[in-house]
Amino acid sequence: MATYKILITDNIAPQGIELLEKVPQFDVEVAVSLSPEELKKKVKDAHALIIRSATKVTSDVIEGAKKLKVIGRAGIGLDNVDVRAATKKGIVVMNAPEGNMVTTAEHTIAMLMALARNIPQATASLKSKKWEKKKFQGRELYRKILGIIGLGRIGSIVADRANGLKMKVIAYDPFVRPEMAEKIGVELVSLEELYQRADFITIHTPLTPETKYLINKKAFAQMKDGVMIVNCARGGIVKEKDLYEAIQKGKVAGAALDVFEKEPPQDNPLLDLDRVICTPHLGASTQEAQTNVAVAIAEQVTDYLINGVVRNAVNVPIISEELLSVLGPYLTLAEKIGAFHAQVVKAPIKEVEIEYIGDVAKTDTRPIKIAGLKGLLTPILGEQVNFVNADFLATERGIQVKESKREIPSDFTNVIIVNVHTESGEKKSITGTIFGKKQPRIVRLDGFALEAVPEGHMLLIQNVDRPGVIGNIGTILGRHQINIGRMHVGQDEITGQTLILLSTNIPVPKPVLEEIKELPHVISAISLEL
Ligand SMILES: NC(=O)c1ccc[n+]([C@@H]2O[C@H](COP(=O)([O-])OP(=O)(O)OC[C@H]3O[C@@H](n4cnc5c(N)ncnc54)[C@H](O)[C@@H]3O)[C@@H](O)[C@H]2O)c1
């Protein structure tokens, strides 16, 4: 029984740890607050790393994690993980995106109300024995305009709760359809319009190169005087230096911050301002949310390591079980075609064209493309290639991939054609289909029509069509105790050549291959592993 080491380096709820400890194949270690050096050491023999936002999973950490198969985030944000470096190494990166969304939306509403009514400042004042009623007069939220930037999972819940408070909710999210926004009582507007109309602005986007410093000096200049800002998303979306200036000038009346450019913040001048209220990244910190995300990530990591099922991965295309039941045979077919190509071409591959014909063209074909690339690269790069990094490795090697689709079938109901172009100008074309519901077949190889099962040890021979060639090949194989399982023969009527594809019980050794190549009328012989 394989044993997997599960390393947990941030504080996750005990319910998640208990679930992992119950899996007989798992050896669970919890080690929090590690220095980067300690983390590198511990992760060396780990198969899974489970984190929250404190552990920094840098490319350095990933480089040394030779056995790591999965990084699981008990929560949403993955800006503390170098996902690109993980992808390159074939490591699945997954999060638990749903468990803390309500809690974070509630924290946002709490921050909004605390900001509008000066609750933290008034608490501090009263605790210092003062009674400053006038100083802490607040603002009503009723009928005020709340501008939401990022109407995703959390933004939508904030909108719902704000509607309950009878606020007017407007939002900017270029990836959301107006009908969807309308359904949840939100008016979708441009960013400029949001800035011009909103009394309160709350941010709920991820931190990306596009959203980094989205809320900056220029943005503040477009906002209403006396606007209030809430950020419970990520530090760095609001430019802190510009926010400080905007508050000092009175343009912004106040800000509620749960997240910071640097966490924990060090010498951050914003923390000295009365108009700023803050929490130490508490958005997801309720018992309910922490149990949800810890249990979710424990289940997902278990499912992946034990059953190979990937859920909520950010670097693998998601295939629902329903889609997998349709696509499964095509994934196998594409992988076999890729492996076939890699073993017959004579120069580095520079371009791959994949054409999907028939009903298969109507499906999400991304997983088929990745399976094809995995097949193509595995004979070249070995076991390191998997569904996570195949696309990445192809790009890294400068292989261009082009895809096209035709929904009207030709000879077969569903067909995948994979053409490969090499640096030396060679072009090879393989066409595959599925017989019945599950049987992959290669039905054309360049000009040769075939009906071959691409599986196991195979021998590919091209020869001039003359009597006796097949007999001679059979004699040589027999002499070396090699059994032929299946034989497929295709003919090219234009060149008069024949293609023979044999499946054998063992790989054909090199000396036997050389003997076959010496036979009269044999042009080439290649041993394949499919
Ligand atoms: N403070 C916390 O403890 C805490 C807890 C959970 C999540 N978060 C953070 O909250 C944020 C939102 O999380 P979510 O689960 O709702 O994410 P989500 O992916 O469901 O939603 C994000 C939305 O932002 C939109 N978006 C992306 N780029 C945009 C842009 N340039 N302008 C406008 N909209 C854009 C997307 O279309 C999407 O609808 C993330 O940054 C996450 O890390 C913080």
Ligand SMILES: O=C(O)[C@H](O)COP(=O)(O)O
């Ligand atoms: O992205 C998240 O899920 C939140 O920011 C929560 O982060 P935390 O797990 O470190 O509290």
